[in-house]
Amino acid sequence: MEKVFTLSACCMSENDELVLQSLINIIDLRSAAHWSFATDDSANVLIVDIDSIEGRQLWTGLDSSGQDKIAIAYGENMNGLGDNIQYLLDKPLRSKKVIDLLEKVSNQKLENIGAAKASAGAYAGEGHRRKFVQKIQELFDSGAWGVRYKDQMLIINGANREAYTVGGLSDLGDLAEAPEMSMEISELSQADLTSARERLNTYKYDEVVWYFSRFHSRSLMSELSDNKEFKIRRWPNLKKINYRKEDVRLFGMLMKNWMSMNRLVQSEEEKSVIGLLNALYITGFLQLRVDQSNNTQMNIQEEGETRGLYSRIRRRLGIA
């Protein structure tokens, strides 16, 4: 059974409403349910600005109306809302907080009703992708950190003295314990562990997810083996990921054109492409084309005058 969430912004500023509308596609991609935006009464998820008089009145009315809607209180002053508020969102509106909260809403509701997303555009591996990202998020929320050790990326959980890496190519990217590292850190005192963390070049959540997605979880991309088309509408924050020089050209290609695996691997090294696509998919940037019947035939451009010029500029800047 499909679960559909429609979101509405209640008593919010125009700017906040526009931000929410723009985030819906990202949430729809990342979530196991369908998400859309509604400007009428049909919405089943409401974000209510409770700092306004109208918002407060609406909030009170929702509480007593018995309507089956999910209400999220959004504001700076949460006083007087009652004790049983399930979802809160504080100001100012931050994209990451909104996305995380709405993912939490859909995950909790889906667990309750046992529903799963089943649309033509969804990956069969969507549930695994979510679990994979959630596991890493939970570890980092509890204070874990990433570190490079013997040419691999590890997540160190100082609390239980365990180290994790990503499973091999045959599985679906689950985290596996790294026994050698776990043994080493179990012998360290807390002070030594803290000191090691300060000395070492550690990695944050975004970098770890990107690295793991890129270099390990190949099987998450099995759905793109045919001519399904995809692109990106947004670039990842290059400051937060360990990107390669050649990635920038691929991001440009994927932003400007609907691409398929067949077309990409004609011009680029397959392993690198799969890794990058995997990372874009897991971090929610890859957008799958819904109407696959209208596949365009994008030709990889020949080495024209401008491309030749750009190659020379890149060489001059040291990035070719």
Added chain:
Amino acid sequence: MSDLKFIFTGTPGVGKTTAISMISEFDPVVTDVLTTDELSEQKEQTTVAMDFGEITLEDDEKIRLYGTPGQRRFKFMWEILIDGGLGLVILIDNSRENPLEDLDIYLDNFKDFILDAGAVVGVTRMQTHPSPDLDQYYACLEKRGLDLPVLDIDVRDKDDVIMLLDALMAISDYD
């Protein structure tokens, strides 16, 4: 020989001159004078015509780097400078009061050039001023039907400036 150039534009004080100086072969030629209007509290000098830098390719071909004056009263210079350009770098200072409105100004004024040649948006000072975040910038672009990269950068970091130019060339490559 035609003038091959990239143009850097953006709000006053965002770091256009600094960005050009990071990659130019020589210290940028600047046309700065003492600031006498409300901007004087933010910076002592302001660009009145353009900044100019250059890089030379292996065959002695020159790529010119132009910085537009930031203040809108010098808008006539923007139209002169972009003529025939390879692409536009729009730098936005995230510490200003309304950075998204600032972005709108440049998207409006360079609309035709952006559609023709391409642009990239570099957002500065995000470390100290994280809001609006990159998703909000993309929302602003998507409202206009524009697919442009938006990058968190520090104009004092040479690698960041090179990353901006690389992103600009990447989308121009596949337009």
